[in-house]
Amino acid sequence: MSREPWKSDIFFACESAPKADGQPFFCDGIELFRKLPSRVLKAFSRRKSNYSLAAPLELLRSWLKKYDYIDDDLNNSPEDCPFKFTKYGGKIFCTYEVPILHKPMFSIKLAFGNFLLFARYIQDDKWFPVYEDGTIVPDEIVEVVKKLLRSRPNITSGKMGT
Numbered sequence: 001m002s003r004e005p006w007k008s009d010i011f012f013a014c015e016s017a018p019k020a021d022g023q024p025f026f027c028d029g030i031e032l033f034r035k036l037p038s039r040v041l042k043a044f045s046r047r048k049s050n051y052s053l054a055a056p057l058e059l060l061r062s063w064l065k066k067y068d069y070i071d072d073d074l075n076n077s078p079e080d081c082p083f084k085f086t087k088y089g090g091k092i093f094c095t096y097e098v099p100i101l102h103k104p105m106f107s108i109k110l111a112f113g114n115f116l117l118f119a120r121y122i123q124d125d126k127w128f129p130v131y132e133d134g135t136i137v138p139d140e141i142v143e144v145v146k147k148l149l150r151s152r153p154n155i156t157s158g159k160m161g162t
Contacts, residue, residue, distance in 0.1 A: 032113045032145070033109070043138075045101065047099070047131055049097065049099075049116065050129070052093050053094055053095075054093055055083075059083075059094060063077055082096045083095065084096065098114070118142070
């Protein structure tokens with residue numbers, strides 16, 4: 001369920017219990033990758049998820065290392081900054097791209113790990129994340145992943161929203 005440029009490779013912690021259905025949802029991203037049908041793997045291979053959010057002021061200050069910044073600062077963020085900052089409609093957005101399928105820190109195997117299912121089924125948001133070219137990940141592809149998660153108890157524990 002990662003929606004940050006950094007993946008949680010080791011553990012998942014639930015700060016507070018879910019309000020419904022009693023337990024958090026866990027997913028083994030490596031096992032899910034192993035079970036994905038070839039057409040879904042083809043759709044995800046070499047693709048990235050593009051995340052774009054309104055940039056919190058603290059994030060801007062943290063990466064730009066200043067409290068007052070000008071437009072030129074947005075285009076010249078530090079090399080180690082994973083975000084691209086842009087101004088649109090009077091707001092500043094941070095955008096980043098990460099592979100849909102990634103290699104976790106402690107494995108040589110690929111894993112599925114991103115915010116796609118949570119955004120689509122819990123937040124009802126098709127536009128976060130999108131593919132790197134700005135197109136929506138097709139419903140039929142996301143639905144295959146969701147059905148696979150629900151049908152394979154060795155991949156998941158807990159319940160995923162409808």
